[in-house]
Amino acid sequence: MANNRRGARRTSALTRASVRRGSGPRSPRPEEEEAATGRLRFVKSPTTWLLGIVLAVVTVTFQDVLTATVKTILPLDRVPDRLSPQNAVDVVEVKDVKDIGYYLVRDAGGDGEILEEISSGGSWREGRKVVDAGNAEWMITVQGRAAQQVRITDIVPVVEGGRCEKPLGGSLAHFPSQGVTDVIPLELEVDAPRPRLKISGKDGKDAQPFFTGPEAKHITLNQNETEAFIVRATSTTGYCRWRYRVHYEVGGSTAEMTISGPGGKPFELTARLTDASAYRKVYFPAFDCLPSGARPPTGWYEQTGAEYARDRRSGKVPPCPNG
Incomplete structure (x- = not known):
């Protein structure tokens, strides 16, 4: 029994007294206080801040140089891209x-307006249902x-x-x-x-x-x-x-x-x-027809599709319409 009691006293289990003693604040040793003070003084030092800035700049510069070197060594189509x-x-x-070419005007309402806009060099295609005809x-x-x-x-x-x-059908315009x-x-x-x-x-x-x-x-x-x-x-x-x-x-x-x-x-x-007579109207410049007399080939003209087809049926360049 005595041996058991002595063994119990040698046990390493924590007692309530030992827990209370270990839970309280412990006074720092002198050497620990000196080390903490030194670390704080090092962090606040201007030299330390300057050294940190220099290291950051060197790191960024090294990354840029490394990227440029990789792009120089590897083919352009093998370098991963940040862009999708x-x-x-x-x-x-x-x-x-x-x-220069032909255009199809789907809605030819207001024919006089179209001829006036073409003659004045206005942007007659804007705001109208105009489609390239034959080529684009x-x-x-x-x-x-x-x-x-x-x-x-x-x-x-x-x-x-x-x-x-x-x-598409409608009206045809020949316009530069x-x-x-x-x-x-x-x-x-x-x-x-x-x-x-x-x-x-x-x-x-x-x-x-x-x-x-x-x-x-x-x-x-x-x-x-x-x-x-x-x-x-x-x-x-x-x-x-x-x-x-x-x-x-x-x-x-x-x-x-x-x-x-x-x-x-x-x-x-x-x-x-294929048959120009199927167009409602045809608008064309003077260089599409021969001038009458000595009159220079200027101006714009309007014909019905049937008139346009009739005048060009022979395959020759017809004279410019009167008026």
């Missing part, structure tokens, strides 16, 4: 640059937004509804428009069974696919670099509405985007009617 591939290309401008020319300017190079591999026209409709700048010229038969963007060969003959085929090409865009191209679209059989689906590669990924016409609407183009 879906936003790597921006459409800067979509502009109508048709030099659009200049599209795109810009690279990614930190690395973007490679446009294909631009595919996507026709609304999968096919073109019958040509803006000029054209020196950019990539592409051709498109939008009412073809499988429309593709093509580029003319030498002497403007034998147009070949631009993005596909044995001589396939692509368009590359570095960051903030712009590229413009003109699409000369034609239609001989129908009325077509379409947008462009752009396929491109960036940062080792593939993505696509859509290019629409002004205001987010589809591009549109109608074939000219």
